[in-house]
Amino acid sequence: MKYFKFLIPLLVVACNSEKVILLPEVQQVNTHEVLDISPAYLFYDSTAVNSIELNRKNLIISTNWLVNVDRRLTLKHVIPKIQFLQNKKRGAEMHKNEDAKNYYSCNDTRIKNLGFIDFTDVNYFTKDSVEATQKALNKMKTNRFNIKVETLNRIKFSHSEEFKNLNQLISELQTDSTLKSEPLVLHLAESLTFQDYMSIKSALISLISEGIQVHNNEFIY
Incomplete structure (x- = not known):
């Protein structure tokens, strides 16, 4: 149940906007628990010009960011959004937390639970x-x-x-x-x-x- 607080907002956003994020499925991650988090969502939207929609309204600069990216999106569409988020955090002057990290959320198929891949320094x-x-x-x-x-x-x-x-x-x-x-x-x-x-x-x-x-x-x- 340690991911309960994270899963609920993900489901609420998906349900309220009638959108679902299909997280990537992997077999190896470097983190299985993250505390003090803020989520961001990159939705796959086949009706949008670039097939992508970014929801970042809940991000708090001082927290660890969990970026949930739909696995169907391509790097062409994802990376500019990720760069935008990175620049927001790296360029922040107020409430900056040097220890706060950025993670991609994934489904760890080995344990059938969420896992996180750190991309803070990428x-x-x-x-x-x-x-x-x-x-x-x-x-x-x-x-x-x-x-x-x-x-x-x-x-x-x-x-x-x-x-x-x-x-x-x-x-x-x-x-x-x-x-x-x-x-x-x-x-x-x-x-x-x-x-x-x-x-x-x-x-x-x-x-x-x-x-x-x-x-x-x-x-x-």
């Missing part, structure tokens, strides 16, 4: 922000492993022409010790669904404890 760069993207790339270490993700079945390292699926990628990261020497940098197709994105993030979480480094800069192309 910096997103879209193909529309050419100058910011170039500056970020210039500041990053030259030695890094760039991973290009077109779909969950078409993933490759920038130094290779061979495509892998997500399971094959994770297997290689687990067995090839050279891939632990430098950080992994994600380059994600904007056509990926949020479900696909959470599947990738969830799979990488399981590898961090094994020495894999994942850069906090992520590039959407």
Whole structure:
């Protein structure tokens, strides 16, 4: 029952507006309990121009933010909204809480309950922000492993022409010790669904404890 306070507002918003959020389903998250929260909702709306509707009226700057994103939405539509929320919190001057974090909500299929993926320190760069993207790339270490993700079945390292699926990628990261020497940098197709994105993030979480480094800069192309 520890998620009761969170589930009730989610159901109220969904019922009052006749909208339902289908949360991503994953098998690995880094958090299962968050206190002192404010929720935000990114609804899938097939009638809207960009297929997305953001409800953020209950967000309080000083709290941990739980961002509930419909898994059917694509990164093209989700990431600009996430950047907007991040900028609101990062740019706040009053009531700012340096310890407050941002989480994506998911369904953890292993325990059949809610789980949360921390994205507080993730910096997103879209193909529309050419100058910011170039500056970020210039500041990053030259030695890094760039991973290009077109779909969950078409993933490759920038130094290779061979495509892998997500399971094959994770297997290689687990067995090839050279891939632990430098950080992994994600380059994600904007056509990926949020479900696909959470599947990738969830799979990488399981590898961090094994020495894999994942850069906090992520590039959407």
